Amino acid sequence: MEAYLIKSILCLLVLWGFYKIALEQTAAHRFKRFYLLGSLILALVLPALTFSYTVEVEPNPQQQVVTAQPTEDFVFKETPVQAVEEPINWSPIIIGAIYAAGILLFGFRFIRNLYRIREKVKHNEQIKTRSHTNVLLPEKVVPHSFLNYIFLPKTDYKNNAIAPEILTHEQAHVTQKHSWDILFIEVLHVVFWFNPVFILFKKSIALNHEFLADRAALADQNDITNYTNLLFTYSGGAHHTALSSPINYSLTKKRILMLSKTRSVKKLATRLALLVPVLALCIYFFNEEIVAKPIAIEKQDLIKPDSIANIRSQDSTKTDSLKLKIDVPNFLDKPNIIMVNGKSVSIKHFVTYLDSLTSNWNIKNLMSYKFITMHPTEAPYGNQEFLDKVNEEFRKTSIYKKDLHGELNFKLKQPNPRIIIKVEDESIWVSGNSTSAGDFAKTINEFTANWSKSDMMNCHIIVSAENTTKEFQDKLNEAFETTALYKANPKGLMPPPPPPAPAPPKASSIPPPPPPAPVPISETVQGTPPPPPPPPALEEMVRLAKDNIYFNDEKISEAKAKSLMKQKDKYDILLNSSNGKYVLIIKDK
Numbered sequence: 001m002e003a004y005l006i007k008s009i010l011c012l013l014v015l016w017g018f019y020k021i022a023l024e025q026t027a028a029h030r031f032k033r034f035y036l037l038g039s040l041i042l043a044l045v046l047p048a049l050t051f052s053y054t055v056e057v058e059p060n061p062q063q064q065v066v067t068a069q070p071t072e073d074f075v076f077k078e079t080p081v082q083a084v085e086e087p088i089n090w091s092p093i094i095i096g097a098i099y100a101a102g103i104l105l106f107g108f109r110f111i112r113n114l115y116r117i118r119e120k121v122k123h124n125e126q127i128k129t130r131s132h133t134n135v136l137l138p139e140k141v142v143p144h145s146f147l148n149y150i151f152l153p154k155t156d157y158k159n160n161a162i163a164p165e166i167l168t169h170e171q172a173h174v175t176q177k178h179s180w181d182i183l184f185i186e187v188l189h190v191v192f193w194f195n196p197v198f199i200l201f202k203k204s205i206a207l208n209h210e211f212l213a214d215r216a217a218l219a220d221q222n223d224i225t226n227y228t229n230l231l232f233t234y235s236g237g238a239h240h241t242a243l244s245s246p247i248n249y250s251l252t253k254k255r256i257l258m259l260s261k262t263r264s265v266k267k268l269a270t271r272l273a274l275l276v277p278v279l280a281l282c283i284y285f286f287n288e289e290i291v292a293k294p295i296a297i298e299k300q301d302l303i304k305p306d307s308i309a310n311i312r313s314q315d316s317t318k319t320d321s322l323k324l325k326i327d328v329p330n331f332l333d334k335p336n337i338i339m340v341n342g343k344s345v346s347i348k349h350f351v352t353y354l355d356s357l358t359s360n361w362n363i364k365n366l367m368s369y370k371f372i373t374m375h376p377t378e379a380p381y382g383n384q385e386f387l388d389k390v391n392e393e394f395r396k397t398s399i400y401k402k403d404l405h406g407e408l409n410f411k412l413k414q415p416n417p418r419i420i421i422k423v424e425d426e427s428i429w430v431s432g433n434s435t436s437a438g439d440f441a442k443t444i445n446e447f448t449a450n451w452s453k454s455d456m457m458n459c460h461i462i463v464s465a466e467n468t469t470k471e472f473q474d475k476l477n478e479a480f481e482t483t484a485l486y487k488a489n490p491k492g493l494m495p496p497p498p499p500p501a502p503a504p505p506k507a508s509s510i511p512p513p514p515p516p517a518p519v520p521i522s523e524t525v526q527g528t529p530p531p532p533p534p535p536p537a538l539e540e541m542v543r544l545a546k547d548n549i550y551f552n553d554e555k556i557s558e559a560k561a562k563s564l565m566k567q568k569d570k571y572d573i574l575l576n577s578s579n580g581k582y583v584l585i586i587k588d589k
Helices: 002-023 029-048 090-122 154-158 164-175 178-191 197-220 224-233 252-259 265-286 305-310 347-357 363-368 384-394 398-403 440-447 453-458 470-480 484-488 537-545 558-565
Strands: 050-057 125-128 133-137 144-146 149-153 289-296 323-327 337-340 343-346 370-374 418-424 427-430 433-435 460-466 549-551 571-578 581-588
Touching: 002 029, 002 197, 002 265, 029 178, 029 197, 029 265, 090 133, 090 149, 090 178, 133 154, 144 164, 144 178, 149 154, 149 164, 164 178, 164 197, 164 224, 178 197, 197 224, 197 252, 224 252, 337 347, 343 347, 347 384, 347 398, 418 470, 427 440, 433 440, 440 470, 440 484, 453 484, 537 558, 537 571, 537 581, 549 558, 558 581
Parallel strands: 050 289, 133 149, 323 370, 418 460, 549 581
Antiparallel strands: 125 133, 144 149, 323 337, 337 343, 418 427, 427 433, 571 581
């Protein structure tokens, strides 16, 4: 938000500075009106815009990511984590309170001015005309206008003492709807009351309104000298609201000088030419962000859209059919990417690409094509929300609407469930929930109540026992054997104790020791270094896994993993292998 406000203020200042230097003294008042209003809108919108452009990049080869499943032999130990109370950050609260106070103050001033104008209209004599309504005020005031109302001194109006040029001037404010410009910037000033540049814009807009009304007043009466004298006559008046358009604007000198100026197309064109680089610089410096959007360079061996329709394959019935293969690769390597016949397609262009792929297919093709869907890798790192999006986008394609040959129906297969049982003395925790020996079976049943039979057959039971007697372990085993989990998957909870060591033989039965073996003559091989000592176990895990290391489901570097290993007691660590490749998984306890 701070960056947005700074960019908005600087953009307003640059645009107002250009107006003050290059445009204010020109006679193109109508153009200046739209320039000032457009500058306000541009300065509010531009800092929130993000521009993007495309760059071609070489496609990355698909990498194989090995996933690991927890095993029963690997035991995690849980340690309680103490909650740290974070201090309250008072800065946003104080800034918010100051901003709200400013909104209330400036909003009250704005509503008060509207109320005063309403009271003037309501409690004074009104004379309606075709284009506006004259409101006659009993006090001596300078003529001014707001929306469709022109406020005039009653005595001067009844005695026809108001010059026709003055009435025409105020009628121009009404017909050209200058009050709406004032209301627009007043509302913006209430919201952005802390922005001082709005005050400069308000003055410039009001002065330009006077230029426009002066030109309209001189359209019929082209006597500049007489009109100048009228401006001096009304230059000292008061009694009008901040929202109205009074004739006695404080910069009377600038108005009088502007009366003698004529429009020059050549000068205006020169200034507009200077405006182009100013706008370009504003767009470049004051936008939200300019980002490069990479697109993969298509290689020649990729399947082209115009050749897809010619692909043929033989199915089990020896009938020609078209092949359409859709796959969602591993989420870690290629997020938000869909593979269509071996080509990477983003989710944004999936419908367009698939429609172009099948645009030449006729009814016979649609009835005979071979539809193949490859489901995503079974891994806990998937994103079911993205898979649902793929299914939703497929329903928008032409091939689905024409044929309804099949749904993609991608679903993420979740990893096998697990139960972590921790026992200390006679205290028991089941996946973090404390229980007792009497309620142990009940707790297990409640925890697995929504599990399917497949979940129970494939679940991992991780047990950590410390300072526990054999009698207490037997008691827990007996309780566990009554659970639905044990009946579906009859595995013992606590491992049986090791058998007792055999008794030592009697002294009389001990045979005499055999004679010592001859000492072999050792030969020393010169130049052979001693074998290196084995690395520590944790460092060996990092070395084996290399680039396949994950911390809380996010891929990390070897250096990061080694630093985490220094605090190994805080994490659950699992190393698994598949097809000769190792994966190291580190999670918070």
